[in-house]
Amino acid sequence: MIQQNPEFERVNDAWWIVVSGDKILQHRDSPGLFRGDWQQMTDFHAWREDIIQVGEVDSRPCYVLDMDAQHVTQEVYEGISLRAMLMQLQAELFYVVSRAWQVALFLRTHRFCGRCGDRMARVEWELATQCHTCKHRCYPRISPCIIVAIRKGSQILLAQGRHHKNNMFSTLAGFVESGETLEQAVHREVFEEVGVKVKNLSYFASQPWPFPHSLMCGFLAEYDSGEISVDDDEIIEAQFFNFDALPNIPPTFSIAGQLIEATRELVSDR
Numbered sequence: 001m002i003q004q005n006p007e008f009e010r011v012n013d014a015w016w017i018v019v020s021g022d023k024i025l026q027h028r029d030s031p032g033l034f035r036g037d038w039q040q041m042t043d044f045h046a047w048r049e050d051i052i053q054v055g056e057v058d059s060r061p062c063y064v065l066d067m068d069a070q071h072v073t074q075e076v077y078e079g080i081s082l083r084a085m086l087m088q089l090q091a092e093l094f095y096v097v098s099r100a101w102q103v104a105l106f107l108r109t110h111r112f113c114g115r116c117g118d119r120m121a122r123v124e125w126e127l128a129t130q131c132h133t134c135k136h137r138c139y140p141r142i143s144p145c146i147i148v149a150i151r152k153g154s155q156i157l158l159a160q161g162r163h164h165k166n167n168m169f170s171t172l173a174g175f176v177e178s179g180e181t182l183e184q185a186v187h188r189e190v191f192e193e194v195g196v197k198v199k200n201l202s203y204f205a206s207q208p209w210p211f212p213h214s215l216m217c218g219f220l221a222e223y224d225s226g227e228i229s230v231d232d233d234e235i236i237e238a239q240f241f242n243f244d245a246l247p248n249i250p251p252t253f254s255i256a257g258q259l260i261e262a263t264r265e266l267v268s269d270r
């Protein structure tokens with residue numbers, strides 16, 4: 001549910017997601033999202049026109065307010081990264097903050113028309129921007145990605161990406177290309193990244209991942225053939241691991257962690 005021009009001034013208990021630059025604000029003495037009514041948000045009343053409702057959690061509406069590059073008093077508030085904020089939230093708020101972030105990003109990056117260059121305006125009845133000169137309309141961008149856990153006997157294939165921190169190993173993932181099915185993307189990405197072929201794909205689940213606007217589509221697969229040969233571009237190391245000797249892996253709030261857990265159960269049922 002994404003709603004513009006909400007009745008936020010009359011709500012007495014709401015969640016507020018305040019985006020400032022590339023950070024989300026929190027109170028220094030009370031970490032997490034702001035909660036309360038509009039009167040408690042006096043430092044942000046200048047942005048009244050820009051508030052958008054992005055969901056509801058525990059019967060409380062959730063609003064996003066984007067200050068763009070501007071900042072407020074640093075003694076009272078601090079900006080933390082989206083990742084750090086998501087790590088400290090329960091699942092329902094995780095999704096709503098992900099959505100809020102993507103809405104703010106969409107509006108920031110669609111101020112001018114990609115076709116004729118004129119200024120864009122927000123459409124009132126849906127989340128979109130439109131150019132009044134040439135009528136070009138834009139919607140928030142969503143980039144589908146595949147993510148896949150590959151099992152071989154009682155082992156799982158995990159890889160260390162060039163950008164993974166803390167020596168973390170994870171499942172393989174990659175963007176879907178234009179004109180490609182999700183299944184084709186799985187086969188292509190796995191072969192490109194580690195040089196093996198997979199079979200017996202089964203759909204697992206999906207997860208929006210706001211870095212910056214991916215939709216992760218999870219699959220379970222079985223190893224088919226080939227020797228591991230990493231591409232050295234995105235992947236620096238990949239190998240099959242036994243479940244009693246796993247490396248550092250992603251937490252289970254991420255779909256990568258859930259895929260690893262699902263594979264562990266499949267393997268232990270054999």
Ligand SMILES: [Zn+2]
Binds near residue numbers: 113114116118131134
């Ligand atoms: Zn235009």
